[in-house]
Amino acid sequence: MTRRPVLLTITAAQALSVASASVVAVALPQLGRDLDASASELQWVVDAFVIVFASLLVAGGVLGDRVGRRTTFLAGLSLFALGSLWCALAPSVPALLVGRVVQGVGPALLLPASLALVTAIFPDPVERARAIGVWATGSGLGLASGPTVGGILVEAFDWRAVFAINVPLAAALLVVGVRGLPRLPPTPSPHRFDVGGALLLTGGIAALCFAIIEGRTLGWGSPGIVASAALAAVLLAGFLRWEQGRPEPLVVPALLLQRTFLAANLAGGTVFFALIGGTVYFTAFFQQVQGRSALESGFCMLPLGLAVVLVAPLAGRLTPRLGAGRLMLAGLAVAATATLLMLRLEPGLGYGAIWWNVALVGVGTGLALPPMTVTALSAVDPARTGMASAVHNASRQVGQTLGVAVLGTIIAAHAGAADGGRALRGVAAQDWVDGLHVALVVAAALLVAVAVAVAALVRPGSGGPPAAATTGTVARPAGPEPLRPAA
Template structure:
């Protein structure tokens, strides 16, 4: 028993490390963007695709990545995803022009889309539902919060010291080592079940549909919502997703079984992840713009400013795990959201052209705690009552909702922020930008309250069992990797 517990402990450490890599990669590129734009001769419009190429592919392939974990093996997909991260990061650092760098970021997005559901489903199948899984998810979530702060800080340090290429090179040893450790620390995958198909038509239609939808949301603010390519993308999205739903309703072994939506916990978890990313998830973007564009913070100073919110979020993830066992899942999520909303409103109140970082801190601390509590609770909800053989696709469903919610929320909030900036410059632009960010942050706080209403859809008795059940037995090993 001690040996088995030690093995699962090391496995959890690796899975948490993978989440740290995902979070690190999400933030580390932002502070290097100005230097990337100058040295690789990006246009003003083209530079956004260093971020958007990752976001579009990541959001579009999550559901496919989740199902692939269920059918092809979670450890295999975990190692493959990290290998893609390592290889694409190396290519990104070596890029000498915009095309190769954007392509490398797209492959990184594919790696993330395979890695996130594989990591989450490995946690959900390695640790028993209840206190044991909740604790594992809290550790995993805390690693993600640490990655966000490290990403901002490390991005500033590396860019200042070694140039923009270093923010890509740093991923190579991290992801490469984690990929190799997967074959040492994670249980081997069993044989693929006979008779289970991959549902290629469903995979193609949903991946294309979600990818086009995220593309339209990301590109719309730049080219205009009535631009032909944006309207065409939205139209194609509607057709492809309608075809996908038709296919799933008739397929013998669907990519995403529609009956999963009858699981109230999973459905509520998806709705909460959607609103979470469109509200809480947008705050780092607006705080970065506020600190750098309104108050002229350097990349390094901005990274240091994000240490406090990241520590608050990490603390919240641990509090959330304990609260679920004591007061139940619904009450925990409701509490996290009802703490996060006024905290976010306090941040908005402090955002002014002549404001200070010290004025932001009370709101940042309160909002961060609420965010951390909600983060742990929403992934517990998304995994509850789901069969082990479908944890991958359930993780993909919840994380797809999260990414689409982030794209929708950011598009709305950026439009609100930029609505009055045309023709302004100097102090007038600075004051108007601060006002726009303040409005967007108030709207985010209102969106968090919407998430609290959604939480009421969870069953009141949904709480972690007091005693831990025995861990789920590993799948029988029938075929060597």
């Protein structure tokens, strides 16, 4: 199989798994009625997937480096299919939550392995940047199309369809992957996998995500949230201490402070903070404030996903020519501008006056995703791409979790809305929209602040330093040269 079909297979698998974070949202009302679920249980149907996904990303990426990216990718896709089948057949909420946990493990293995595979299959820097542009469309398309696809499936069938559809799609991708993915050699190492570091980091990220997600409903000063945040701080600090001097650390501590790697992760977390937080509450605006159906609200968000699909490959092609630094800054600037333009949102504003603004958010996101991914991967040697990919994707996942929680808290505090600002529940529509305006200003200000940081950390024309420039941050030299699959 040639490289292009392999790239499309990897991108499709990524889009399918990432969509599970948003596709289930439109199915919750019907799911709640069918399984007699409480509001708290419905929230955990979403949160169980997010917490497991985010907390296992880094461990999954490093595991891929150790046992092989192809093996890890196929294992992640298989687990995702198995979890989806379990969810589709679940007779109760507890059973459904088990399936969501298994679903979350799948992308935690698949996502970093997919990017590491792209890096190995396209060793030439110019070709790699273009391929990463295609790969980046998977995240944008999956996240933005989730509500639309979910609405179609729920209206045509029922809530179980949003899980059942994953099974044949994942099975088809598995068949193509088994036949077409190259057998790349894993990174050899005389040392054991860093189990202690994996447990500390996984526990720390899980506790942090729990505090972020539940803080908006339980109260940021509640004992459970304070305890969870304190536990996260202790575990993450313990992780950094544990990694010092390890012969084979899970994450090389010095890499976290490497200028371009830090810039890429700041940009990734911030873009997803604004993108996912904005997507959730723009959808709530169309559905809660303007009274549109779940399906219609999903279609209202389609311009964002389509813009990412069109712009991200173009940004990948432009990255070698213009430099990752310039394109990252351009993406952050467009995203901040689009966010501020969304201040035009009012309860009675027609969609004809909004759709291009929704698309502009996608343009900014599509411009930023490829160059910041290229920059993150350029900070390590080829043997560590799984680890770099995992850390970068974890920063995005934590960013999107923060975005939903923080922006929702701002809306709720300003408007007195319940449920973290997602629902009106007695709040005047104008008050909710006024709260949304405050949240949008905060998101735009953060995008501008990170753009300033990126300008200071990355040279405008830089595509990131070559791997050889970062040997001081890598525990050992690169493994064998990645193989190119046969045409």
